[in-house]
Amino acid sequence: MTAAPRHSLRRRLLVSVSVAIVLGALLQGISAYRSALAQADTLFDYHLQQMANSLRGGPALPHFPLDAPPLDAAQDYVIQIWSADGRHVFQSSRIVLPPRAVLGFADVTQNGVQYRVFSVQTPLQTIQIAQNMDDRLARARALAVRAVMPLALIAPLLMLALWWIINRSLRPLEQTRRQVAARAAQDLTPLPDTGLPDEIQPLVQEINLLFDRLHASFDAQRAFVANAAHELRSPLTALKLQAQSLGRSDDPQTQQQAVARLNQGVDRAIRLMQQLLLLARHESQQEPAQHRRLDLIPLAQQAVEEMQPLARERAIDLACGESAPVWIDGDADSLSILLRNLLDNAIKYTPPGGRVRVASGLRDTRPVLSIEDSGPGIGDDERERVFERFVRGNDPQAAGSGLGLSIARAIAERHGASLTLGTSARLGGLQASLVFPPTRAA
Numbered sequence: 253m254t255a256a257p258r259h260s261l262r263r264r265l266l267v268s269v270s271v272a273i274v275l276g277a278l279l280q281g282i283s284a285y286r287s288a289l290a291q292a293d294t295l296f297d298y299h300l301q302q303m304a305n306s307l308r309g310g311p312a313l314p315h316f317p318l319d320a321p322p323l324d325a326a327q328d329y330v331i332q333i334w335s336a337d338g339r340h341v342f343q344s345s346r347i348v349l350p351p352r353a354v355l356g357f358a359d360v361t362q363n364g365v366q367y368r369v370f371s372v373q374t375p376l377q378t379i380q381i382a383q384n385m386d387d388r389l390a391r392a393r394a395l396a397v398r399a400v401m402p403l404a405l406i407a408p409l410l411m412l413a414l415w416w417i418i419n420r421s422l423r424p425l426e427q428t429r430r431q432v433a434a435r436a437a438q439d440l441t442p443l444p445d446t447g448l449p450d451e452i453q454p455l456v457q458e459i460n461l462l463f464d465r466l467h468a469s470f471d472a473q474r475a476f477v478a479n480a481a482h483e484l485r486s487p488l489t490a491l492k493l494q495a496q497s498l499g500r501s502d503d504p505q506t507q508q509q510a511v512a513r514l515n516q517g518v519d520r521a522i523r524l525m526q527q528l529l530l531l532a533r534h535e536s537q538q539e540p541a542q543h544r545r546l547d548l549i550p551l552a553q554q555a556v557e558e559m560q561p562l563a564r565e566r567a568i569d570l571a572c573g574e575s576a577p578v579w580i581d582g583d584a585d586s587l588s589i590l591l592r593n594l595l596d597n598a599i600k601y602t603p604p605g606g607r608v609r610v611a612s613g614l615r616d617t618r619p620v621l622s623i624e625d626s627g628p629g630i631g632d633d634e635r636e637r638v639f640e641r642f643v644r645g646n647d648p649q650a651a652g653s654g655l656g657l658s659i660a661r662a663i664a665e666r667h668g669a670s671l672t673l674g675t676s677a678r679l680g681g682l683q684a685s686l687v688f689p690p691t692r693a694a
Contacts, residue, residue, distance in 0.1 A: 277406070284400050296368070300370040304371070304379045332382075334380075349367065356371065368388060369381070431443060546579065548578040559599060566604055569607040572609070574611065587667070593659055594656075594660055598627070603626075603628075611624075620685060620688070624682070635672075660684075667688065668689045673685075
């Protein structure tokens with residue numbers, strides 16, 4: 253079986269937010285670079301315009317002959333002035349631009365070099381100023397790089413701050429993990445939940461609730477094992493004494509009586525073990541059995557037929573009373589065990605010659621199955637206690653393990669049903685009522 257890939261929350265946060273910072277810085281840097289280039293271009297155009305305006309009406313400047321050898325083509329600014337009659341009165345460089353100037357801004361290529369040209373005309377002269385575009389672009393890029401540089405420095409600092417913040421924020425989770433890892437298997441005391449972030453506190457609270465449930469479960473398991481050991485000790489001791497008595501006796505009649513008592517003891521021990529295993533199985537189930545749609549009447553009739561031999565042995569009149577068809581969602585095997593335990597309890601505590609009746613019907617749209625007997629019943633203060641393990645009724649003549657009602661309630665709870673004890677208005681004894689949740693129509 254392939255192991256599931258591991259995921260680190262810290263790593264995922266660092267990587268995802270770092271990628272977001274890098275992408276954000278990259279987009280911001282591109283935007284700042286493009287914006288700086290555009291602003292530099294506007295600024296240089298403004299400089300050209302201001303230089304041309306400052307030369308309006310200025311003094312006569314030196315003149316370079318047009319046939320002079322050209323200077324370096326990388327000259328930054330080139331200035332040319334014409335008089336009103338078209339004479340070339342000033343030229344700052346031997347670089348010659350087209351003599352016919354276009355008023356305003358224009359891009360001109362001369363001798364393989366591109367220039368940005370601004371021309372202005374006055375009543376006395378025409379002024380033309382040009383700037384080498386290569387130098388202009390280099391300066392604009394230098395300004396753009398200076399504008400982007402802070403972002404390149406801030407992004408690593410942000411990621412470093414992010415790493416520190418994430419580590420500090422996840423420190424309570426790491427402390428909680430160490431506390432759990434350092435605990436002994438028997439230590440179920442609650443974890444401290446003070447000072448934890450709101451995202452971690454519910455998790456710690458749920459872990460503490462789980463510890464509480466485990467503590468209660470372990471206590472119940474220890475009590476169950478202790479009670480089971482106590483309950484098994486008596487029948488096993490009795491079996492040993494009866495076996496010893498059988499070995500010492502030479503009287504056939506005494507031996508026959510000892511064998512009968514031995515068989516009865518074995519039957520009681522077997523029944524006790526079956527009840528213990530049955531209770532353990534139902535309490536250890538993590539998921540309920542697969543439920544299907546069932547009619548309570550056939551289940552009740554089958555349980556009554558199975559318990560008839562025990563009822564005849566005790567001269568008990570066991571029968572199904574008038575019942576209406578009732579449908580539930582449940583597991584037939586588990587419900588059969590529940591009904592047999594309730595009937596066994598009723599037959600066991602009903603005096604010879606008494607009656608036990610089983611009936612089903614609806615109570616406020618909820619399916620109900622009731623088992624009534626003509627026995628002595630159970631007092632109000634004892635009705636909840638008899639559902640505890642190994643708690644028997646108040647009839648000393650009735651033999652039992654004290655697990656039947658515990659098993660019945662465990663099965664009822666797995667079906668979402670409630671099992672309660674009351675007084676039978678018809679027979680005067682105990683009435684066990686099993687009320688199921690409402691189900692869909694048949």
